[in-house]
Structures are given as C-alpha cells and as structure tokens.
Amino acid sequence: MIDSIHERRVIIVDNNESLSMDLANILTEQNFVVNIATNGMKALKLIEDIRYNIMLIDIDIPSFSAIHLCDRFRTLFPAGIIILFCNEYEKISERNLFKACSDYFLLKPFNYSELILLLRESIFNG
Helix, strand or coil: CECCCCCCEEEEECCCHHHHHHHHHHHHHCCCEEEEECCHHHHHHHHHHECCCEEEEECCCCCCCHHHHHHHHHHHCCCCEEEEEECCHHHHHHHHHHCCCCCEEEECCCCHHHHHHHHHHHHHHC
C-alpha cells in the first residue's frame, strides 16, 4: 500500500464523470491529491493499493455496494473521513442507513466551497 502520510489524499467514487472531474480539479487546486473511480470495483482496487484520508462516494455507484465499500474503507483507514452524497432527497431511508458508516452526508448538487470548508475542518479536527 502506498503511504501518503503528509498528503491529503481523496478518492472520489461516482459514475458521473463530469461531476467527478469538476470536483477533482477544485480539490487539486486546494492541494489535495485526488483519484477518481467511476465504479465500486475500481474504487475497491484503489483503496486497497493507496492510503486515503477521505472518500467522497455516491450512494448509487455501479458494480459494487456503496455500504460494503464504506465498510472496507473504514477497516483500512479507521481515521479516514467518508462523505456520502446522492441525487434524490427521496433516498432518505438509505441516508439513514449510511449514517452508521459515514461521517457526513450531502445532497447533490452541493456547494463546492462548503465542501472544501467541510474537508478542511474535518482534516483539522481529525
């Protein structure tokens, strides 16, 4: 596993490539090191190979259960930060389910500035 103690490494797990690229560009400008996985299997491979501080994950990722991926991330990186997001407010039951394995939940579309503040605050407090 690649160790990046002094880097702020983020994995974005979302099949919306446009959103992922926008978010990656914004985070890179803020000195985060970012990887993108467009499905759960790619994300699983990345988290098993690279040490991450933060995982941003859409509830509706293809090819793998988001909850299983969150559990695996938490096992590998107990101090890591998990931020879940989804498109629909109607997924409130899933939102409650994921509260057990995540640190924060955001509804899309989210404000990038608020996300950056949340990430900085989480890293500082963590």
